[in-house]
Amino acid sequence: MQLYPKLITDTLTLVRYPGSGKNIVELNMVADDIRINGNNVTFTIVFERDTDPFIKSVTASAAATLKAKLGAEATINVGYAARPHAGQQADEAPVLPGVKNIIGVSSGKGGVGKSTVAVNLAMALAQLGHKVGLLDADIFGPSVPKMMGVEDEQLYMRRDEATGRNIILPIEKHGVKLLSIGFVVDKEKAVLWRGAMASNALRQLITEADWGELDYFIIDMPPGTSDIHLTLVQTLAMTGAVVVTTPQDVALADARKGVNMFLGEQVNVPVLGIVENMSWFTPAAHPDEQYFIFGRDGGRNLADALGVELLAQVPLVASICRGGDDGVPVVLQNSVSGQAFYNLARAVVDAVDRRNATLPPTKKVRTH
Numbered sequence: 001m002q003l004y005p006k007l008i009t010d011t012l013t014l015v016r017y018p019g020s021g022k023n024i025v026e027l028n029m030v031a032d033d034i035r036i037n038g039n040n041v042t043f044t045i046v047f048e049r050d051t052d053p054f055i056k057s058v059t060a061s062a063a064a065t066l067k068a069k070l071g072a073e074a075t076i077n078v079g080y081a082a083r084p085h086a087g088q089q090a091d092e093a094p095v096l097p098g099v100k101n102i103i104g105v106s107s108g109k110g111g112v113g114k115s116t117v118a119v120n121l122a123m124a125l126a127q128l129g130h131k132v133g134l135l136d137a138d139i140f141g142p143s144v145p146k147m148m149g150v151e152d153e154q155l156y157m158r159r160d161e162a163t164g165r166n167i168i169l170p171i172e173k174h175g176v177k178l179l180s181i182g183f184v185v186d187k188e189k190a191v192l193w194r195g196a197m198a199s200n201a202l203r204q205l206i207t208e209a210d211w212g213e214l215d216y217f218i219i220d221m222p223p224g225t226s227d228i229h230l231t232l233v234q235t236l237a238m239t240g241a242v243v244v245t246t247p248q249d250v251a252l253a254d255a256r257k258g259v260n261m262f263l264g265e266q267v268n269v270p271v272l273g274i275v276e277n278m279s280w281f282t283p284a285a286h287p288d289e290q291y292f293i294f295g296r297d298g299g300r301n302l303a304d305a306l307g308v309e310l311l312a313q314v315p316l317v318a319s320i321c322r323g324g325d326d327g328v329p330v331v332l333q334n335s336v337s338g339q340a341f342y343n344l345a346r347a348v349v350d351a352v353d354r355r356n357a358t359l360p361p362t363k364k365v366r367t368h
Helices: 003-012 055-070 114-127 195-207 227-235 250-263 298-306 318-326 336-358
Strands: 036-038 040-048 077-082 099-107 134-138 156-159 166-169 171-173 174-182 212-220 241-244 271-281 310-317
Touching: 003 055, 040 055, 055 077, 055 318, 099 174, 099 250, 114 134, 114 174, 114 212, 114 241, 114 336, 134 271, 134 336, 166 174, 195 227, 241 250, 241 298, 241 336, 250 271, 250 298, 271 298, 271 336, 298 310
Parallel strands: 040 077, 099 212, 099 241, 134 174, 134 212, 241 271, 271 310
Antiparallel strands: 036 040, 156 166, 171 174
């Protein structure tokens, strides 16, 4: 039987809270944390208080009801929690306590080289001696596994003795820990998930993985604005965002929207700066020549207009494309574009240090 979150919630409508005449789904008691790993199902039931007299009976009933529906091969793990009430202080413990800085790499539109920038930024930071993680959060177009040369790798898990939960082990390549939804879906097929399913999968890659201690956690975000962006800022307190654009007018217009999204009152994530990608074309045989095929200094002008930093201008050279296709990021190659990414990494380190010295820690977005 194929397991999916809606099957779990539909089955839990058969579990009633004693004396109410209503089921636990109607009463909004099933937390938005359903996790499915093969035949293992884990979720939490939320009670009004931790002294509720029906905790044991309701959780046992939920487990038994799911077992009957899903079959003997299914393993059901039901946790419980007390619902926070007005005036209570929510638990503000960091989701990734070993991670110092969380940086989102975003773009207003697709096709501007956002994933190329994210991968090579992560690689450059690692080559400079930092501990780096890379999360491919582009759920519907994951490209990081191919660009890092690990698309055929198998994910493994370990069991956490303290919690009894399975923990995902990130794949390590070139000194970077990385995870992507591309590791768990058929790379030949489109990912057809509704927003809630995609968001749950992303949360799992973040919260149920052994990221360990990192200096920089780079997130390759989807282009534009979507449920995934909201999920990220609700799940993680991001240190800052890097917005990628090309000098072309249509890309700049969307990049402006992306910057405004992060700086908006609801999200309120500092923008570390703008990366102008494909700034000019440089032939490999003539590294001193520059051809401005997408316009000139559009990213620089946008950064000036918005009052943010221009972190780097990255030239367009054939080796960037070849490196992405071959799984050997261009930063590992001795080229003008590779050097541009090293300069970007140093600029990001400086921007993060300034941001941490002058601004308070970012808080997760809360919905009401």
